Amino acid sequence: MALILNNIEKHVQLTVEEKELFLSKTEIHQYKAKTILLNSGQICKHSYFVNSGILRSFNINDNIVEHVLSFACEGWWMGDMYSLISQKPGNLFIEVLEDAELVLLSKENQEQLYTEIPKLERFFRILTQNSLVANQERLMDNLSLSAEERFDKFNKRYANLVHKIPQKQIASYIGVTPEFFSKMKAKLLKRN
Amino acid sequence: MALILNNIEKHVQLTVEEKELFLSKTEIHQYKAKTILLNSGQICKHSYFVNSGILRSFNINDNIVEHVLSFACEGWWMGDMYSLISQKPGNLFIEVLEDAELVLLSKENQEQLYTEIPKLERFFRILTQNSLVANQERLMDNLSLSAEERFDKFNKRYANLVHKIPQKQIASYIGVTPEFFSKMKAKLLKRN
DNA sequence: AAAACTTCTTAATCTAGGTTAAGTGCAAAA
DNA sequence: TTTTGCACTTAACCTAGATTAAGAAGTTTT
DSSP states (O other), X not given: OHHHHXXXXXXXXXXXXXXXXXXXXXXXXXXXXXXXXXXXXXXXXXXXXXXXEEEEEEEEOTTSOEEEEEEEEXXXXXXXXXXXXXXXXXXXXXXXXXXXXXXXXXHHHHHXXXXXXXXXXXXXHHHHHHHHHHHXXXXXXXXXXXXXXXXXXXXXXXXXXXXXSOHHHHHHHHTOOHHHHHHHHHHHHHHO | OHHHHHHHHTTOOOXXXXXXXXXXXXXXXXXXXXXXXXXXXXXXXXXXXXXXXXXXXXXXOTTSOEEEEEEEOTTOEEOOHHHHHHOSOOSOEEEEEEEEEEEEEEHHHHHHHHHHOHXXXXXXXXHHHHHHXXXXXXXXXXXXXXXXXXXXXXXXXXXXXXXXXXXXXXXXXXXXXXXXXXXXXXXXXXXX
């Protein structure tokens, strides 16, 4: 359970009482692989922190093609930010890729904590800023890098994940078809 | 000058004293079109709020190709978030596209305000969350929509901007070459 | 341990968008 | 007022990656 507190304390210092208050507002749950935590069209009620296992968020466009927005493994946060802040139905799915233990923080408790412990508002501000920076970089990468270079970046961002998740989902994350990804991989192997 | 306070008060309520304190930490400057507010490799020292005029942020990749990250017109904020939070040299340029009046808020003053007026930390948290949501949507759009559809989205996001900025920069924003954009535009005109 | 699914691969063919190049129309220098 | 330099267009040709299809290799279910 220390993991989430460590994560928070990378950015703000909490007192013992604050840590207890924070933990009292969270729940821990276990989920099996393939569980859908959030469906498109639903309202996202929780932020998820990954103690163990792997999650992914994705949407499905008109052509019935999935596009992976993000993965989350140990120590990462996950949620549908749009739905979470607007409390309207979102477009994202959140799925468990590998059996997971998650810390759940409900929208209401999160809002309460912002007021009760302003340091937590700071923490989530910083977290969101970091996400935004990463997202902006990925956006620019998608505009200027080749599929191969984007695969490199994926590997740096999500170290070790290559071996743990179906490669069609990596293809989706970097924005190519599974067929093209397979071809690209074969080319990379031959080259090295 | 009311503009920036209105902008803030869409999300948090400030007292008269707080508004004064906030304003005392900002500066107003006028800039001519083509002014470079921030160069790649520099450390971003300010957040910019646009009272009037138009800004854009972009980077330049190895091939000497520009990629537009964002535009900002009246009522929008602009900055290099990466450089601003890390205080390290960034990759972004920020340029004035149309003569502008800007409100400057320095990194140090912004940090002080977070502590002096926690409501402002809340305000910037919300602002950053909204940016993140918009960025995630654009990322997914880039993975799943055609150039034409992305142009539609550009028009919705930046109403009226089509007529005010060089079209090669719209092309860059949606992620196509100026030549292709020109061809696409001709096709759209013929169709309607 | 077969049946039923999925994931991954290979290969032929196709296309959205890129590249190169040449020309037009302006606005800003000079 | 000419000249320089962008912004934009058009058109021929090119390519990264998509699409379609079919088979191979696991996994999961029964």
